[in-house]
Amino acid sequence: MGECTQVKCDWYFGLDSEITITDNDVLSDLMSYNKSVITTQLTIPGQYWSNFWGGVNSDGFYKRSDDYFDMVLRKRRSVFNVPYVSSLVAIRSDVIQSKKVAYLNERFSDSNYDVAFADNARRNNVFMYVVNTKQHGHLKKMENYTALHTNNDLWQIFVNPTDWKLNYIHKDYSKFLEFKRYQFPSPCPDVFMFPLVTEKFAWHIVHELESIPNIFSSGQNQDTRLAGGYENVPTVDVHFTQINFQQEWLKVLRDYIMPVQRRVFEGYRADGRALLSFVVKYHEAGQRLLKPHHDHSTFTTNTALNHRGVDFEGGGSFFIRQNCLVGDAPVGWTLIHPGRLTHYHEGREISRGTRYILVSFNDP
Numbered sequence: 001m002g003e004c005t006q007v008k009c010d011w012y013f014g015l016d017s018e019i020t021i022t023d024n025d026v027l028s029d030l031m032s033y034n035k036s037v038i039t040t041q042l043t044i045p046g047q048y049w050s051n052f053w054g055g056v057n058s059d060g061f062y063k064r065s066d067d068y069f070d071m072v073l074r075k076r077r078s079v080f081n082v083p084y085v086s087s088l089v090a091i092r093s094d095v096i097q098s099k100k101v102a103y104l105n106e107r108f109s110d111s112n113y114d115v116a117f118a119d120n121a122r123r124n125n126v127f128m129y130v131v132n133t134k135q136h137g138h139l140k141k142m143e144n145y146t147a148l149h150t151n152n153d154l155w156q157i158f159v160n161p162t163d164w165k166l167n168y169i170h171k172d173y174s175k176f177l178e179f180k181r182y183q184f185p186s187p188c189p190d191v192f193m194f195p196l197v198t199e200k201f202a203w204h205i206v207h208e209l210e211s212i213p214n215i216f217s218s219g220q221n222q223d224t225r226l227a228g229g230y231e232n233v234p235t236v237d238v239h240f241t242q243i244n245f246q247q248e249w250l251k252v253l254r255d256y257i258m259p260v261q262r263r264v265f266e267g268y269r270a271d272g273r274a275l276l277s278f279v280v281k282y283h284e285a286g287q288r289l290l291k292p293h294h295d296h297s298t299f300t301t302n303t304a305l306n307h308r309g310v311d312f313e314g315g316g317s318f319f320i321r322q323n324c325l326v327g328d329a330p331v332g333w334t335l336i337h338p339g340r341l342t343h344y345h346e347g348r349e350i351s352r353g354t355r356y357i358l359v360s361f362n363d364p
Contacts, residue, residue: 012091026136030090039085041132044139045162052130053084079131086114100124150211151204170195188324192264196334202305219287233293237278249277282355290347297339297361304329305356312353319345
């Protein structure tokens with residue numbers, strides 16, 4: 001806040017990392033109320049935990065107020081004077097210049113900086129407000145967030161499913177849940193396409209794998225990752241079990257792939273199992289193609305993770321019995337097709353660059 005004073009700013013806007021903003025007008029909306037200190041109501045999706053308190057006890061910590069739940073549930077909508085706000089605050093410049101608000105005081109430790117801020121404001125008669133007339137975003141759960149990976153958000157599908165969907169599920173996915181079977185793009189008989197994940201997901205998963213030295217397999221038949229130690233049709237790949245991402249992918253399968261499967265293959269309800277889910281890497285100086293094979297699955301999904309014509313040339317899935325090539329799938333789009341018996345196929349040769357695909361053998 002000191003820098004705000006030096007540059008003679010009109011407002012100070014503080015934002016914690018535990019927040020997801022879904023409305024970019026949040027700052028202008030808050031400034032329009034011209035309050036000394038103001039926040040917009042943010043909650044953890046599906047919970048009552050929020051970024052304001054309706055009351056405080058004698059120690060300066062949370063005390064439930066009679067109208068708290070009505071406010072959180074937006075049964076009462078307005079601008080409310082409250083004794084505590086946190087996570088996202090807009091502070092008017094005259095309040096900062098008065099030096100009546102600060103994130104530290106003698107009563108509270110550094111870890112309770114938010115409580116100290118509210119305490120300082122109350123002691124100095126600086127009113128704090130929360131407005132709940134509009135949804136600007138929400139809070140995330142951070143207690144189980146780890147820093148073990150390069151792209152840690154990939155592992156948040158169980159803890160923060162709302163954010164995971166916002167980050168990683170394709171914006172057009174939900175539209176396809178309204179489609180009839182005949183409305184799905186079908187480049188080959190019984191091969192369907194739909195948008196599943198975002199380009200951000202594709203970049204994050206590829207970047208994650210490429211950041212781990214020597215993580216990709218050699219592409220040889222002998223493979224100690226498999227129960228039998230032998231792969232009949234090997235690829236240069238990474239199994240999701242290697243990066244502890246298998247359970248996260250199974251949730252994607254159950255929550256997002258199975259609803260589409262039931263629309264394109266009527267009468268069959270998947271079990272939601274996938275013993276083998278992996279990212280394949282085709283490279284001009286390494287494995288360039290894959291020989292004809294059946295998949296060990298009832299149905300297979302194959303998701304494009306980078307751009308044909310930009311990152312690589314050639315490639316594609318050729319279905320031999322159907323005499324049909326699927327060569328160009330947009331990033332994040334998924335092919336879904338039968339794995340055994342009818343759809344014998346091969347991976348066509350790339351002529352340049354590197355091609356990444358995410359393959360899942362479902363209901364083996």
